[in-house]
Amino acid sequence: MRVVSLVPSLTEAVALTLPGVLVGATDWCSHPADLPVARIDGTKNPAVDRILALAPDLVIANEEENRAPDLDALRAAGLEVLVTEVRSVPQALTELERVLIACGAPGRPRWLDAAEEAWTSLPEPEERTTAVVPIWRRPWMVLGRDTFAGDLLTRLGVDHLYAGHPERYPRIPLQALCAAAPGLVVLPDEPYRFTDDDGPEAFPDLPCALVSGRHLTWYGPSLTQAPRVLAGALRAARR
Known part of the structure; x- marks a missing residue:
């Protein structure tokens, strides 16, 4: 599986869960440090030609961080593009699992279980x-x-x-x-x-x-x- 990520959050999630799957990421993808992949410019101006040259099986993106014209250009060139929508913590957990499965994860990683536990077990705030x-x-x-x-x-x-x-x-x-x-x-x-x-x-x-x-x-x-x-x-x- 060859994956290009256009979203820093998703880059970190895939790199931690599926080492070696990522072949490209944006210049803003700073975690993990020194990720050994090709850089394809920013989230708002990805280098479409550079992405195509990487021949990915999947490009992962986000409806807020990435521009529709760039994603349309990738689709028009024949690439599969998975677009996430994340506007709440529960939605983030669901979308992360969807992305990881699409990238080849055999199951839910432990860190994602830990993240869900961290947010579902929050005590009620003492004051607002x-x-x-x-x-x-x-x-x-x-x-x-x-x-x-x-x-x-x-x-x-x-x-x-x-x-x-x-x-x-x-x-x-x-x-x-x-x-x-x-x-x-x-x-x-x-x-x-x-x-x-x-x-x-x-x-x-x-x-x-x-x-x-x-x-x-x-x-x-x-x-x-x-x-x-x-x-x-x-x-x-x-x-």
């Missing part, structure tokens, strides 16, 4: 708080409706204020974000690389939690550690 969750600046963009990261945070006791917004990643002026008076500002270090300086500079009067973007937005093996890692960062920011 509201938050805004920027994912970009210049312009400022935040989590809106129907997102995987939003669902994940809700399970950890953090209700983001734009969950009912008609857009999934709305652009909100910084002044409006501050005026919303959230209990917390959650700043992931990807896709935009927020740092410790961004919180005090942009939100001087609000508590800010700098969190691992991989644990907040990736839906692969990182799901096993995500509840512990994120809960610790959120708890520290609220003290």
